[in-house]
Amino acid sequence: MDIFSGAILISLLIYIVVGNYAGRRVKKLDDYFVAGRRAPTLLIVGTLVASVLSTNIFLGETGFVYEGQAGPYLLWPPIGAMGYIFGALFFGRYLRRSRAITVADYFGRRFNSQRVQTAAGATIIFGLGGYLLAVTQGTAILLSEITDFTFTQALVISWVSYTGFTMYSGSRGVILTDTLMFLLFTSVAMLALIFLIQDAGGWATSVRQLATLPEKPDLMAWHGMVGDDTPFSSALHFALWNITLALAWGMVYAVSPWQSSRYLIARDEHVVIRAACIAAIFVIVMELTLYAAGAVINLSDPGIEPSELAIIYAAMNLLPELMGALLLAGIMAAGLSSASTFLSLVGFSVSNDLFRHDAVDENRMLKLSRLAMLVAGVVTLVIAFYSPVDIFWLTYFVGTLFASSWGAVGLMSVWSKRITADAAFWGIISGFVFNAGPKALAYAGWIELPIWLDPILLGGLVSLAVVLVLSWFGRVSRAEQVYRLRLHRIPEPEVSRAKSRVTRYAPLTLAVYSITMCLILLTIYVYPYQEATGTLGAGGGIDWFSGEALLVLASPVVVLPTAWIAWRMIRKSYG
Numbered sequence: 001m002d003i004f005s006g007a008i009l010i011s012l013l014i015y016i017v018v019g020n021y022a023g024r025r026v027k028k029l030d031d032y033f034v035a036g037r038r039a040p041t042l043l044i045v046g047t048l049v050a051s052v053l054s055t056n057i058f059l060g061e062t063g064f065v066y067e068g069q070a071g072p073y074l075l076w077p078p079i080g081a082m083g084y085i086f087g088a089l090f091f092g093r094y095l096r097r098s099r100a101i102t103v104a105d106y107f108g109r110r111f112n113s114q115r116v117q118t119a120a121g122a123t124i125i126f127g128l129g130g131y132l133l134a135v136t137q138g139t140a141i142l143l144s145e146i147t148d149f150t151f152t153q154a155l156v157i158s159w160v161s162y163t164g165f166t167m168y169s170g171s172r173g174v175i176l177t178d179t180l181m182f183l184l185f186t187s188v189a190m191l192a193l194i195f196l197i198q199d200a201g202g203w204a205t206s207v208r209q210l211a212t213l214p215e216k217p218d219l220m221a222w223h224g225m226v227g228d229d230t231p232f233s234s235a236l237h238f239a240l241w242n243i244t245l246a247l248a249w250g251m252v253y254a255v256s257p258w259q260s261s262r263y264l265i266a267r268d269e270h271v272v273i274r275a276a277c278i279a280a281i282f283v284i285v286m287e288l289t290l291y292a293a294g295a296v297i298n299l300s301d302p303g304i305e306p307s308e309l310a311i312i313y314a315a316m317n318l319l320p321e322l323m324g325a326l327l328l329a330g331i332m333a334a335g336l337s338s339a340s341t342f343l344s345l346v347g348f349s350v351s352n353d354l355f356r357h358d359a360v361d362e363n364r365m366l367k368l369s370r371l372a373m374l375v376a377g378v379v380t381l382v383i384a385f386y387s388p389v390d391i392f393w394l395t396y397f398v399g400t401l402f403a404s405s406w407g408a409v410g411l412m413s414v415w416s417k418r419i420t421a422d423a424a425f426w427g428i429i430s431g432f433v434f435n436a437g438p439k440a441l442a443y444a445g446w447i448e449l450p451i452w453l454d455p456i457l458l459g460g461l462v463s464l465a466v467v468l469v470l471s472w473f474g475r476v477s478r479a480e481q482v483y484r485l486r487l488h489r490i491p492e493p494e495v496s497r498a499k500s501r502v503t504r505y506a507p508l509t510l511a512v513y514s515i516t517m518c519l520i521l522l523t524i525y526v527y528p529y530q531e532a533t534g535t536l537g538a539g540g541g542i543d544w545f546s547g548e549a550l551l552v553l554a555s556p557v558v559v560l561p562t563a564w565i566a567w568r569m570i571r572k573s574y575g
Helices: 003-024 029-037 041-052 055-066 076-097 103-110 114-146 151-199 203-211 235-255 257-265 269-299 307-317 321-352 362-386 391-399 401-415 421-443 455-473 478-487 497-503 505-533 547-574
Strands: none
Touching: 003 114, 003 151, 003 321, 029 151, 029 257, 041 151, 041 257, 041 269, 041 321, 055 114, 055 269, 055 307, 055 321, 076 235, 076 257, 076 269, 076 401, 076 478, 076 505, 076 547, 103 114, 103 257, 103 321, 103 401, 103 478, 114 151, 114 257, 114 307, 114 321, 114 362, 114 391, 114 401, 114 421, 151 257, 151 269, 151 307, 151 321, 151 362, 203 269, 203 505, 235 257, 235 401, 235 455, 257 321, 257 401, 269 307, 269 497, 269 505, 269 547, 307 321, 321 362, 391 401, 401 421, 401 455, 401 478, 421 455, 497 505, 497 547, 505 547
16 A cells, blocks of 8 residues: 555544544434534634535646636635625624524525425535535545546445445534544645745746746736637636636625535634634635646646646655645545535435424434435435536536525525515525526537626526515515514624624734735736736836736735725624
8 A cells, every 4th residue: 555545544534533423422403413503713614614625626626727727716716705704794693593403494494484495405405416426526536546446436435435424423523524624635735835836946936937838828827728729718708707706606605505504503603703704714825725736737747637637646746755645635535524514414405404394303303314315425426427527617517506596595584674485485496597507508518608697697696686576576474574683683692892802803814814915926926927928017017007916906905895894893793
């Protein structure tokens, strides 16, 4: 057994040990679904970040950047990550007050409607089921590339690991492993990037070389590789797609079930807000780290096929053995922890959200939930055997469904007095259909939509229009009015000057990070790039009106107002 296989084996063993520990502590339904609602900030940060940074980013998105899209990907992480802040402030803390056990359960309680809960649960099963498929295939690719296992054997091993773990340990095991894996892959990925950069001659030298790479001449440009041989016809085409995707993922971070449901586990509302700010920082840093690594790998080999193998190639050929082994173990761990998150939420929705369960015994409910997870896992495994592997585009397809189907309904469930149960139901359904339908038809090559009518936007706008129209002609019941008013009552223990003072440090940290990162990127990316391409401004300084400079400056323009809003709302709400 080589060092790479050994590292993977150790990560699997840690996974099993933690699962056994967590499973033995499951005593009642709340322990299984929401981990007893006692999780501190570290565990919420860990599960938020780990559920996002799965094999989809390590393999799919890093591979996409490696193909020639490094420059544009500096833009969307800060825009998307701000969804954490707005989600926590305008949805997540109210969701926690509901005391629901799933987000679909919250919708059912908010609108006093099993039909709404069922619709939300069905979208969870389809959307996160697709996401689970992508992660399962990603872990199988990794395992088969570094061991003697075939892809089929690797699929089974990966599936058995996360399915058995999740069925036994529930949410408690998920958040513990998420946090451990978050600490592992975060530290190792950053060390790996530093090594790759230093091995290439340093930051400035690497950027200069990448800026003039013959095989991919626009790799580091603000618009990336565009043209006939790429998915994007022009710079404007890609820019609009990129911004749309960033906004969509921002909405995903704000209201999607695998992100917002983590707040149901939090110890209090201050944990919700602190975790959101810290998670936003880590998601941005990790995405920039992985995207930079994807770009730098081109200096060693610009022709890796398929591109999803780029980070695996780097770990096995460009890094010291121990560091490469730890990076692969971190990627495997990230994949398994994400898979357990998605499977748990799918199983919870099958058992809790599709059908009404009045006065069901807790032990029976636990058994039903575990059975639902097993069935969902088996279906995923079967599909994984026969579906083509395309991690990036599959993630894009299913991950953004929640932006269009849940965005309007989720936020308006808290802030609108007029939204009705019928509006919520048809808003979820229409947003889902008008996103998934056109996206599937376009992927099959049957239709071609203009860039300004991306299915994400189409589904979101249709959902919003349906909600507004049906709410205008509908009537809100007394029960719905009362429930919403209760959501806006801040629990007395949360109103604390001491807690508020600590919580306000979170958005201040976000603001400081944004300014610091902007200065760093101007120094190590914009200036060397313009120097290499001969586009420096008058006097040899940065051309501040270039696309590259504007992309970097866009980050604090987005982040600083968001941090200020969060600081003000914390002070106003909690003293």
